[in-house]
Amino acid sequence: MTLPSQLNPYAVHVPVTREGLPKPPPRDDHPLIAWEDASHADQWVDVDHAQDQLRRFDEVLSRIADIINPGVDRGSLVVVTGPRGMGKTTLIHQCIYRASRHIGQMGREADAAGISRPITRHIVAMTAGYGNNGRAISRDENGEIASAAVINANVREKIFATLRAHFPSLGLDPSVSEERPFKAFNRISTVLAEHDALLFVVVPHIDWTDQGGLRTQFLDTCLSAAQSRIVLFVEISHETTETASEALEALIPNDAVTHLMLGGLQEGDTVKFSQGAGPGHPGPDDAPPPAWQPADVRELRQACHAVADGQIREGRPVRVTTHDLDRHAAGRSPLHLPSLLRQSVRPHPQPGPAPAGPPRPPHQPGPTPGS
DSSP states (O other), rough: OOOOOOOTTTTTTOOSSSSSOOOOOOOOOOOOOOTTTTTGGGGOOOOOHHHHHHHHHHHHHHHHHHHTTTTOOOOOEEEEOOOOOOHHHHHHHHHHHHHHHHHHHHHHHHHHOOOOOOOOOEEEEEEHHHHHHHHHBBBBBTTSSSHHHHHHHHHHHHHHHHHHHOGGGOOOOOGGGGHHHHHHHHHHHHHHHTTEEEEEEOOOOOOOOOOHHHHHHHHHOOOOOOOOTTEEEEEEEEHHHHHHHHTTTTTTTTTTTTEEEOOOOOOOHHHHHHTTTOOOOOOSOOOTTOOOOOSHHHHHHHHHHHHHHHHHTTOOOOOOOOOHHHHHHHHHHHSSTTTTTTTOOOOOOOSSOOOOOOOOOOOOOOOOOOO
16 A cells, blocks of 8 residues: 655755745754644644743743833843753744744734733844854854854844834935944844844854853943843753753843743653654653653754654654664664763773873764754
8 A cells, every 4th residue: 555645744944935935854963843834833832841831931922012112111131041952943943833823812812902012012133043153153254263242242233134124215324233232232223223123133053162251241331232022032052951051040030031941851751752753753652761861952953853763664654662772772773862862971991901091082073963
């Protein structure tokens, strides 16, 4: 029996924002951007208690009347922290999707009451594109980390480019991006108020050469930029919850700052992620073998995508079980999925006693891939 053509339920379509552009093929690793592509909304899965973080963001939405009130003159800074590959960028875009639905409801309520809508449009400025790779705004022409001043200017230029696309008649002067941050964002806030608009800014993780001073200085600048009608999302990658707390200790407590924090995959997340693909996928009794543990959400999606692709090529219905994933992981080269099997590190046996000599320095791990 020949099955009808199937689509890989773990593939993510890259949003096409301009008519006439070719539609790129779906990918096995791409943030979900539900506010831009409605198909992404059904692919989001609550792993690592991400739904709890969205509820925390609801507190920002509950203060939206203050955010758009020029008398309050304060926006919001949302800092999203977590390990690399755990879906921080997707969580940011899910927050924006949630906000867009909230704004739509506000508009319908205003229409029903016969009053003008408080927000007529919302704008998203992605300072590093869909992938949210910090190198796009943090590296100079030599590939070295740029100064904090240059990075801040790059962020502002990306924002002004977005505003010029939405308000072409404004004739915004590009030199404004070179002004002091507070003055530049004050002008942005004024433009937004004139058009009853709300701006969401997405700022990627930046690998600062010193993880303390420059990062804190940058976050302080972002906080000063969070003026009326501006909500800034800043992503910070880390490996421990202690690092997440240290990154924000200089900013909290502050009513304008919200901290959303992701951790590692939790027990049952593997099955939950596979079930999120739709009916017919494994049930709770199909638990993963104890040896199998994906390193992060990115790797879990890539593994599910690869298994589903194989089933489609073989003409079988797509049903990715955790046993399939275990077999897939065992058959893949470590060069392809370096951390798909997270196992304890054991010393390699030595053929014999090592010759006398000075002790060798400990091995230093290489850089971790970006989020």
